Amino acid sequence: ETGVTQTPRHLVMGMTNKKSLKCEQHLGHNAMYWYKQSAKKPLELMFVYSLEERVENNSVPSRFSPECPNSSHLFLHLHTLQPEDSALYLCASSQGIDTYNEQFFGPGTRLTVL
Amino acid sequence: AQSVTQPDIHITVSEGASLELRCNYSYGATPYLFWYVQSPGQGLQLLLKYFSGDTLVQGIKGFEAEFKRSQSSFNLRKPSVHWSDAAEYFCAVPNQAGTALIFGKGTTLSVSS
Numbered sequence: 001e002t003g004v005t006q007t008p009r010h011l012v013m014g015m016t017n018k019k020s021l022k023c024e025q026h027l028g029h030n031a032m033y034w035y036k037q038s039a040k041k042p043l044e045l046m047f048v049y050s051l052e053e054r055v056e057n058n059s060v061p062s063r064f065s066p067e068c069p070n071s072s073h074l075f076l077h078l079h080t081l082q083p084e085d086s087a088l089y090l091c092a093s094s095q096g097i098d099t100y101n102e103q104f105f106g107p108g109t110r111l112t113v114l
Numbered sequence: 115a116q117s118v119t120q121p122d123i124h125i126t127v128s129e130g131a132s133l134e135l136r137c138n139y140s141y142g143a144t145p146y147l148f149w150y151v152q153s154p155g156q157g158l159q160l161l162l163k164y165f166s167g168d169t170l171v172q173g174i175k176g177f178e179a180e181f182k183r184s185q186s187s188f189n190l191r192k193p194s195v196h197w198s199d200a201a202e203y204f205c206a207v208p209n210q211a212g213t214a215l216i217f218g219k220g221t222t223l224s225v226s227s
Contacts, residue, residue, distance in 0.1 A: 004157065033214060042118075043158075043204065043217040056213050090157055099146055099208035099215060100165055105157030 002026055004106035006091050012112045013081065021076040021109045023091030029104070031097040032074040034066060037088040037108070049074060050097045081113045116141050118205050120218035127195050128226050135190040135221050137179075137205030147188040148206040148215065149179055158204065164188060175199070200225045 004025045013019050025032065034046040048056035049068040063085075065077040074091055088108040094101040117140045127133050139145055146165050150158040162173025169181040179190045188205060202222050206215040 040219070042219045043215075045209070045214045045216075048213050050213075056211065092157075097213045099212050100163075102160050102163070103158075103215065105150075105159070107155065107157045 004091060004093055004104050006089075006106035006109050008109060009107065010110045010112075012114065013078070014114050015081060015083070017081075018077070018079040020078065021089055021091075021111075023074040023076075023106055025072055025074075025091075025093035025104070025106075027093055027104060029093040029095050030071055031094045031101070032068060032071070033092040033094075033103065034074065034076055035090040035092065037090055039087075043090070046076075048097060055097060078111075081111075083113050086111055086113045116145075116207050116210055116216055118207050118216055118218035120203075120205055120221050122221045123219070124222045124224065126224040126226055129197055130194050133190075133192045133195045133199070133223070135203050135205075135223070137188045137190065137218060138186050139188060139205070139207050140186065141207055142210075144183075145207050147179075147181060149173065149177070149188075149190050150204045150206060150217075151175075151201050152204065152220075153201045161190070161203075195223075195225055197225045197227065199223060 007022045032049045036044045045058045047066045052068045067075040090108045091106045092103040094103045119138045148163045149161040152158045164171045164181045202220045204220045205218045
């Protein structure tokens with residue numbers, strides 16, 4: 001595997017379910033990100049991790065819970081979601097959190113909340 | 115506050131024709147500026163970036179962009195569009211903390227034959 005991978009690619013869940021999104025980067029980067037991409041809205045930054053420490057939480061509801069066990073893996077744990085949470089969730093990584101570092105994106109997980 | 119505006123939601127260009135996608139930014143200092151492309155079913159890929167120096171920046175896939183401070187613009191151009199360029203294009207600037215990017219709403223490019 002190369003680059004940034006995300007699993008699953010598609011997920012359908014009910015509002016009472018608990019699920020997790022997984023992201024793995026094979027680039028040796030130190031920073032990882034979660035973004036939400038909704039129709040007709042700009043990409044929204046959700047969380048930023050640097051060296052496994054959360055450095056930014058962009059006013060995200062607590063029903064989204066990130067986890068970064070090591071610099072290669074990032075999870076987004078989901079519980080009691082709402083239909084408006086349906087979106088494409090993109091993971092990215094970069095060498096460091098300074099924005100001159102190119103961010104490399106995974107293909108995303110298409111989430112549908114029923 | 116930092117922000118990015120992409121005035122055009124959807125543009126259609128004939129194959130072989132030239133392309134210009136508009137991006138206007140609001141930023142407190144000399145900005146870093148980025149253009150990303152997202153093909154259907156894919157994540158975003160960096161096309162080019164501007165940090166300083168020459169205001170005309172060359173990127174991948176034959177794209178270029180010009181930074182114009184007087185107009186607060188960073189428009190993306192390509193002299194001859196190919197059908198494979200059909201995608202969504204995003205302009206971005208760093209957030210205030212410098213820890214992540216703020217993206218515009220994107221411009222969808224369709225290419226007609």
